[in-house]
Amino acid sequence: MAAIELRNVKKSFGVVNVIKGVDLEVKKGEFMVFVGPSGCGKSTLLRLISGLEDITSGEMLFDGKVVNALTPSKRGIAMVFQSYALYPHMTVYENMAFGLKLEKGHSKEAIRQRVEKAADMLQIRQYLDRLPKQLSGGQRQRVAIGRAITRDPKVFLFDEPLSNLDAALRVATRIEIAKLHEEMNDVTMIYVTHDQVEAMTLADRICVLRDGLVEQVGTPMELYERPDSIFVAGFIGSPKMNFVAGEKASAFSCSTVGIRGEHMDIKPDGIWEGKVIHTENLGADSYVYLDMGQEEPVVVRHDGTTNYQSGSLVRVSPQEDRIHRFNEAGKPIR
Amino acid sequence: MAAIELRNVKKSFGVVNVIKGVDLEVKKGEFMVFVGPSGCGKSTLLRLISGLEDITSGEMLFDGKVVNALTPSKRGIAMVFQSYALYPHMTVYENMAFGLKLEKGHSKEAIRQRVEKAADMLQIRQYLDRLPKQLSGGQRQRVAIGRAITRDPKVFLFDEPLSNLDAALRVATRIEIAKLHEEMNDVTMIYVTHDQVEAMTLADRICVLRDGLVEQVGTPMELYERPDSIFVAGFIGSPKMNFVAGEKASAFSCSTVGIRGEHMDIKPDGIWEGKVIHTENLGADSYVYLDMGQEEPVVVRHDGTTNYQSGSLVRVSPQEDRIHRFNEAGKPIR
Amino acid sequence: AELSIVSGDTGTGLQFLQSELDIFQEETGHVVTIVPMPSSTSDQFGQYRLWLAAGNADIDVYQTDVIWAPQLADQFVDLKEAFAEVADQHFPSVIESQTVGDKLVAVPAFTDAPALYYRKDLLEKHGKEVPTTWTELRQTAQEIMEAERAEGNTEIWGYVFQGNAYEGLTCNALEWVNSFGGGQIIEADGTISINNEQAVAALEEAASWVGTIAPQGVLAYGEEEARGVWQLGNAVFMRNWPYAYALSNGDDAAVKGNFDVAPLPAGEGEGAKSSATLGGWNFAVSQYSQNQEAAIELALFLSSAESQKRRAIEQANLPTVQSLYQDEEVLAASPFMAAWEEIFQNAVPRPSAPTQENYNEVSSLFWSAVHNTLSGNGSAAENLEVLEIDLDDLLQ
C-alpha cells in the first residue's frame, strides 16, 4: 500500500491554477524527488502534502486514509525548509525539542534522549547549546534536519534544503541526507530540488513536474536513459542534453536528435562539424562548446584537459547507441 | 606593465590583522580569481582594491600610479556584489544609468545608448523598466553586472557574484561572465569565489589565499597539476583531492599521497582495498565513496553508472603518473 | 455621615481646612475627607462642571470661586434659609455676588481684593507721594523709573500688573473701567454698558503704560510673574492680591520692609473712584449629595464667624464678617488687614450674576478685547464697540 497517494489533486490560488490534477503514489520508505522548472508547482505540491496549503479539489491519502483536512502536525510529517526556518531565539536543543514539547506526553528525559540521538546522527551534538546565528549555514541546515528527525515522522518533506549552501557544503550535506535515508528506511521522503546532481544521487524515483502536471515518474536511470519526452530528456542530466534538429536529425529519420555531451567524441572523422565557441577546463574533464548552427551551443564533454582554440573548427560524432530520437510532438521514437 | 600592483599590502581591523602582507600583480586584461577558505580575507582584499576600505600599510598601484588615497569612483573600477546591491527603488534602467547621470558630461542620449548596449550584451533589454524585486535572482545579478559594465571601468571586481543563484542559473551566468571577459579583453577582472568550477573555468590565473597571505598564484592547470602545497592541492578541484597517509603513503616514500578521484581505477588487482560507503550515480559518471581507514572517505570517480553494494569491499589503484607526493611540511616532493 | 469636600486650596490652606474639619468632626461627629484639586481655577471649573453634569454623588461640598456660583447655580442647593440668621454679619456685596435670583448658591469662606503695592523707600528717595489717580501713578512711576535707570538700575520698571489674556486681566480691566466711572461691563440688570467714553478713556490710559512704565512682557504676566519682578526689587508699583504681602516680606525678598499697600488709584472724569475687583472663595452644597443636611451644616460651619476668624489669623485670608476687621486678635496677627477694610469699600463684583452661565464667555470676550487694546491691536474705542456687539449676540 502506498504511504502517500494523490488522486487528481488540484490547487488554485484565486483564479490561477497552479496544480492541475496530479495523480501520484509514493511508496512507504521511498525517496521521491520532485524536479521541474521554476514555477512549475513543486513547492506548492509539497506544501499540499504537508497540509500547510489546502487542496482545492481531489483527494490526498496517507496510508489509505483521507487527510485532506488534517493539520500538518496530525499528518505525522516533518518538513525542512529551503531557508532553514529555525527559531532564532532558541538554542539548537530547544529548536529540536520544541515540537516534542508541544506534543505532550513526552517526559523531559525522553525528549532529551531523542534530541541527542538525532544530534548524534547529524554530528551536531557539540552545538546543542548554541543559537542558530552562531552556526554556519551547513550546520544550520543540519539542525533543521535534526529538528525534523526528532519528531519521528512517517513522512519527511524537503524543499530545496541545500540551495543556500556553498558548493562544498552542498556536497557534504547531500551525502548526509543520503545516509539518513539509508538509516531511516521506513520513512518516506519527498524532496524538491533544482539540482540535477541531487536528484540523480538521492532519488529512488524522480517525479518530473511541468506546469502543474506530472510529466514522468521513474528511477533516475530510467529518466536518464529512457526519457518519455524531449522535455524530460532536456531536464535530466548535467550538462543539459544537446538537441540537434533539421537536416542533421533527418539523417537519423527523426525530427530532433538528443545526445548528451558525454556521449559525443571529438574525432577527425566525426560526422558533424562545429565551431569552438568556448572551452572550460575543470581539471578532471573539460567541456567544449560548439556552434553547430543550432539554437543553442552543443556541449561536448572530454576527459582530462583540452585546448581547442575558440573559432577553430572540429568534427564530432555521437555514440550511435546513445542517441535519443524524438518526433515532432517531442515524444521518443524507440 | 601591471594594471594593478599590490606591494606588501596589510590591513587590520583594530587589533586583528586580516591581510598580512600581500604582494600581487594583476596584468592588464587578465582575469584573476581569488579563492580560499571562508574568512581568509578574499573579500577584504577585493575591497582594498576597490577603495571601499583603507589600506593600513603598503602600496597599491593602478597602472603604475599610487592610488592608496583615491576614492572608489576615481579609480575607474566597477564592482559586483554578492548581494547584488541594486537600488531597490529604481528601475533596471535607472540602476544602470545612475552612475553615468551623476558623472556629468554625458548627454541623455549617450547614457541611453550605453545602457542599452550593456543590456543587450546581457540580454536584459526587456526588463529595463522593471524594479529589481520583479526579477528573478539570475536576472538581478545580470543587472548588477550590467550596472558595472555601463560605467566602462578599467577594472572589474566581482565578490562571489553567483553564490545566491541556483545551479542552472549559476552555470548560465558563469558562461555569460566568461563571454564578457572575452569581449572586453582590455578590462582587468578580479573575481572572488568559493566555487571550484567557477575558479577553474573562468580564471586566467588563480590566487589562492590562506589566512591573509598568498599561498600560490598560477593558471588553473598549474594549480590543478602542480600544487605548491597540500593546502592548494586540497583546495583546487572538485571533488576534493583524496589524501592517503600512513603506511600506504610510505610505500610511495612520502608522508601523504594525494590522488584525485578521477585518477583512480577500481580493478580487481588494485593495490588498495576499501569498503564501499555509498555510491552516487550522476548518469554520465558516478562517485564511489570508500572507507580506507583514512580520516575522510576516499572518492573514486567512475565513468557511466556503477552499482557497488554498500559495505562490499573493492580494490582500487591510483594512476601512478597522477600521484602527488607531499612531505610532512605539506610541500610537494617532485 | 461621611462627607467629602473638594478644594483647590493650596498647601497651608489645605492644612488649615483639615484642622477645621477636625473641629467640625468633634462637634458633629461627621467625618469629612478632602479631595484636593489642582490650583488652576480653570482646571477645577471644568472638572466640577463635568462632575455636576453627570450627577456625581461622590462630592458633597464644593469650594467655589466667587464667579462660579451663578454658572453652577442649578446644581447647588439653595442655602438661603439655612444662612438667613447670619446673613447680615457679612459684607452685603459678597452675599449678593452669591445670590442668583432668589437662591443663595454658596456661602462665603473669605474674600479677596487687590491693592496697590508701592516701594516706600523709592517714593521717599525721590520725594513722591503715594499716587491716588492713574495719571499720578503713571507720572510717578515714569520719573522714578527714569531716575533709577540713570543711576544704573537698568532692570527697574515702573508698574507691573496682570496683563496676560486670562481672568486676571478681566479683574484688572474691570478696576480701570470702574475707577473711571465706566460701569461694570454688564450692569446688575443685564444691560451691556461697556461701550462708553469713560471705559475707552480707562483702556487708553492702561494701554499707554505698556512698553513705557510696564515691560512689554506684562502682556503675559499673571500674579506670579508680576510678583517675581516686584520681589526682585525691579518694580516701583504692583497691583496684586493680599497673598503677595507676606511673601514680599520674606527673608529673601529684596523688597522686604521697603513697601506698603494702598487702595488702587482712581480714574478721572465723572464718577471716578478707586475700585477693586471682588475675589474670594465660598462653599456650595451639591444637589446630588446624599447627605445634604450634613453637607449644609458643614458649609455653614466653614463660613461661620469663628471659622473665618481662625482663617484670618492663621491664613491671613480676609474675612467676610465685617466685625472681624475690628477684632484685636486678627489685627495682631495680620496688621495689614486694617488697610483692606478701606479697599473693600470700593469692591466691585464681576458681572457673574447678571450673565449667569455665560459669565466665562463674557469674561473671555472682555479680556480679549482688552488684551488686543493693550497690545496695540486696534484702538480702545474700536475694540469696545466690537465687544458690545459680541456681548449682545451672546446674551440676546
Place this chain on the structure above:
Amino acid sequence: MTGSFDLWKLTKGVLFYALVIAIVVIAVFPFYYAILTSFKAGTDLFRINYWPTSFSLANYQSVFSQGAFPRNLLNSVFVASVTVALALFLAVTASFALSRVRFRGRGLLLMTILAVSMFPQIAVLAGLFEVIRFLGIYNTPWALIFAYTIFTLPFTVWVLTTFMRDLPVEIEEAAIVDGATPWVIITQVFMPLMWPALVTTGLLAFIAAWNEFLFALTFTVSNQTRTVPVAIALLSGGSQYEIPWGIIMAASVIVTVPLVALVLIFQRKIVSGLTAGGVKG
C-alpha cells in the same frame, strides 16, 4: 596620503562631533535646568543661573511631605504597567490576526482602529465618564487603565502589525508543522522575536500612560488613587496664586528619572535584529 586629505577628514570628524554635542545639549538642557531649579528656594528661583549656586533639598522634602506623593508614584507605576501589559497583550494577539491571517475587511478594520485615535481626548471625556461610572470603576486605578487603552491600543496595534508582517513566514510554518497552535506561535515563537517592537511600543505606551493628565484628573477623586501628573498639578505654594516652581521642578525630576532609567535600560533593545540566524540572511 596628502596633508589636505587628513585635514578634510579631521574637519569632518570635528563637525560631526559638534553636531552630536549640539543635539545632546539641546535635548538635555531643559532637563538640566529643571534639576538646577529644583535645588533652589525662595527668591533664588527668579534669578538666572547656568551652574548650581545653591543646593537645597527642601523642594524634594516638600514633594514628599505634601499630599501622598509616594502613593501617587506607586499608582502611576501600577496604572502604566498594567496599561502597557494589557495593551501589548491585546495588540499582540490582534496584530497576529491582522498581519497573519487572511480575512475579509482587514484594511477596513485597521482604518477603524486608526480612527479611534483621531478623536480629540477632551471630546470623549464626557462619554467616557458615563461609561466608567456605569462600569462602577470610577475613582479606581482600573478607570485609568480602561481609559488609557483608547490611545495606547491603536498605536500598539499598528506598530506591532507592521513589525509582525515582516517576520518570516517560514518560521511560522515550521511551528505549524511542529504542531503549534496560533497561541503557541504568538507566545513562544513570535513574541521573543519582536523584542524591539515590543520594547519600542511598550515604552511609548508606558510613557503616554505615565504622563497622561486629563483622564487621571477626571476619573479619580482622591489622593489615594491619583497619579503623578495630577499630583504635580496639585503641588502648591503657600497661597493661591503662588506657583511653587522649585517643588514642581523637583517633582518633575523625580517623575522623569525613572523614565530616563527605563529608556537607558531598554534603548539597546529598541533597535536590533533578533531574527538573525533563523532564516537565510
Place this chain on the structure above:
Amino acid sequence: MTSEAIGAPTAAAQPRQKSELMQQRVRAARLFLLPMMIALAVVAGWPLARSIYFSFTDATLNDLYGAEWIGFGNYLQIRVLESGRTIYRGVLADPAWWNAVWNTVRFAFWSVLWETILGMIVALVLNAEFKGRGIVRAAILIPWAIPTIVSARMWSWMLNDQFGILNDLGMRLGLLNAPVAWTASPDTAMLAVLVVDIWKTTPFMALLILAGLQMIPKDIYEAAEIDGVHPVKQFFRITLPLVRPALMVAIIFRVLDALRIFDLIYVLTPNSAATKTMSVISQENLFQFNNFAEGSAQSTLLFLLIAIFTILYIWLGKVNFDGGDR
C-alpha cells in the same frame, strides 16, 4: 499597493473544503480580535457616538440628559431677522473657529515638517558608528520622556521674559536686544509653541526613522560609493526613498497627534488667539463656556478633518495596508 485595502474581497475562490488548519487560524483570529474590538467599542465607540450625538442637540453641561435634537444648528444656522437681514450662526460661521482651524493646520504643518527634518538628522547621526552612541541615544530620548504638563511648564519658565534663561542666553550671545515675551506676544506665541513641541517630539520621530534606517542594506551605499555618488545625493536619491515606508507611518501618527494638540498649548499659551487650536477651542466650549453642544460639534469637525486628512494621506502616499500573510 493597497491592493486589498478597504473591504475588497480577498481570495476570490475560497477553497472548497476548508481544512482544519485554516479553520483553526480563522477561529483564532476572531478570538484574538474580539477582546480588542470590545475594548475599543466600549472605550471609544460609545463616547464617540455620544459626542457626535450631542453635536446635533442643544445639550449644555447643566442639562445633559434633557438635550433636544436640533439637527445641524450647531454647525450652521441661517436665520432671517425681522429686519430682513440674513445672519449665519453656528461653528461654521464662527471666525474664532476658522482661526482655530488655521492655527491647527499651521501648527501641524510646521511642527511635523520640522520634526521630520530634525528627526531625520538625529536619526542619521544615531545611525552612524561612533563612540558613546548608547549614551547619546538615551540623552536624545529625555525630552520625550518628560511629562507634557511638566515640560510645558518648564519651557514657560524658561521662556519668561524676566527670569527666563532663554532670553538671558539670547542677550548674552547678542542674539536679542531686549527680552522677548515669547508666549505673550501674538507674533511669537506660535513660534514658542512650535519650538517646545518640536523639542519634545523630535525624539519620537527620530526613533521611528532610525528603525527604518537600520533596515536599509549597507551594501547599497557601497555600490553608490563606487558609482561616485556624493553623500548629499546619496541621501536624497537612496536613503530618503528607502526609508519612506517607516517615515510614512511615523508621520501619520505625528500628524494625528499634532492636529489634536491640546495640553501643550493649554499650559503654555492658554488664551492666546494666535495659538488657539481646534482642541483648545472645543475644550473651552465644552467645559469652560456654556456651549457643550457647540463644543461637541467642533470636536466632530476636528474628527472629520483628521479623517479626511488620513484618507488622503493613505491614498496619496500609497501606505501599504496589506499583510505578509500566508
